[in-house]
């Protein structure tokens with residue numbers, strides 16, 4: 001018998017995700033299609049983003065308003081010495097793209113204040129939101145949007161060798177705010193705002209002792225929860241929502257606890273059906289209200305939440321003289337609330353100030369000039385969802401969907 | 413107002429103390445006093461109640477009784493983990 005003769009051979013190309021795909025229930029196609037919003041690109045955010053890129057999650061949106069500082073470098077796998085001074089969100093997005101197992105990985109970023117400048121419509125685009133934040137104010141704001149859009153919210157936090165992970169999905173479970181005491185909310189507002197409305201520019205942020213290993217632990221747990229949430233239809237074990245997991249690395253003490261749903265929680269609201277529009281936040285208020293009226297055959301009032309208060313005027317904190325603002329409260333700092341004379345004279349005593357503001361915008365509003373401002377000028381962020389109310393208190397919700405290609409050019 | 417005894421477990425040492433207190437005292441004050449007594453070092457804390465159906469996160473602003481804490485209950489203290 002003739003000996004066989006091998007003419008040529010081919011070595012099977014191994015997929016970078018081969019080992020994870022050997023997990024019986026694993027569905028790489030689900031991960032590749034998945035869209036994840038990561039809020040915060042500090043120590044924990046870096047670890048989360050790295051994990052998502054390596055796992056082959058297909059679409060990631062990264063938010064952070066800070067620049068890279070030397071003190072970040074011992075905790076941030078995505079940043080190096082040459083990155084000091086660069087924007088965290090953009091740099092993290094670039095590194096994630098290099099690290100992803102897929103050449104067609106899509107990543108976008110937002111470099112700004114999540115609380116006031118990131119429209120609710122952004123949250124609508126994502127399957128899971130992962131919070132890697134360092135303050136309660138932003139955590140509550142992200143939680144609010146996750147409730148409004150009924151998105152799963154995985155929140156990570158660290159301190160020394162301890163970390164905790166919160167996993168919520170309102171209305172199926174409690175929300176992040178259900179586990180926060182009213183005292184902590186009040187204290188947070190006291191630190192950040194003067195008279196509960198005007199921002200303080202220099203906030204004494206407490207420097208919490210942290211170490212990279214805690215971020216790595218909690219980020220791994222956070223991304224693991226996200227993977228399970230994405231696989232919810234194929235996994236036999238249900239993902240538990242309304243839970244907090246606390247790990248104290250000093251003695252390896254692990255406590256898992258239920259966060260009960262609070263009846264009185266102020267965050268338990270969701271949008272109804274959302275109507276997409278071609279508008280961006282550059283539309284004039286008057287034109288937008290006209291459009292809504294035409295579409296519905298009746299007048300609607302645009303109602304903004306208290307965090308988007310539009311300030312008409314405020315009284316000088318020193319001499320009480322009225323100062324015109326015509327600006328959203330979130331663009332006014334406490335030191336702006338002094339009249340010119342008092343500023344010149346250096347009279348900046350810390351008095352209480354009265355201010356006039358609007359939350360409702362309609363054709364027959366008192367301050368007609370506002371109607372000629374754009375939604376951007378009145379403080380509405382790009383891709384926001386607008387709540388409109390008719391005379392019978394019936395609400396409709398319009399999205400500024402025209403902004404989507406600017407906000408997430410790659411993912412969209 | 414009823415007196416009760418609860419056991420409080422330290423977050424990192426695992427040591428516990430038995431405490432006699434009023435059922436109407438606010439949890440925040442209990443934590444404050446445990447700091448004063450030197451059982452906990454300065455800092456912010458949360459707490460969970462050990463129950464037969466698992467642990468339940470407690471509200472620092474509510475009294476022990478409103479939190480469902482009963483006589484001889486075990487309270488697990490957790491550290492605040494605010495950083496990112």
Ligand SMILES: [Zn+2]
Nearest residue numbers: 175177178265
């Ligand atoms: Zn809630």
Ligand SMILES: [Zn+2]
Nearest residue numbers: 316319339342
């Ligand atoms: Zn003045």
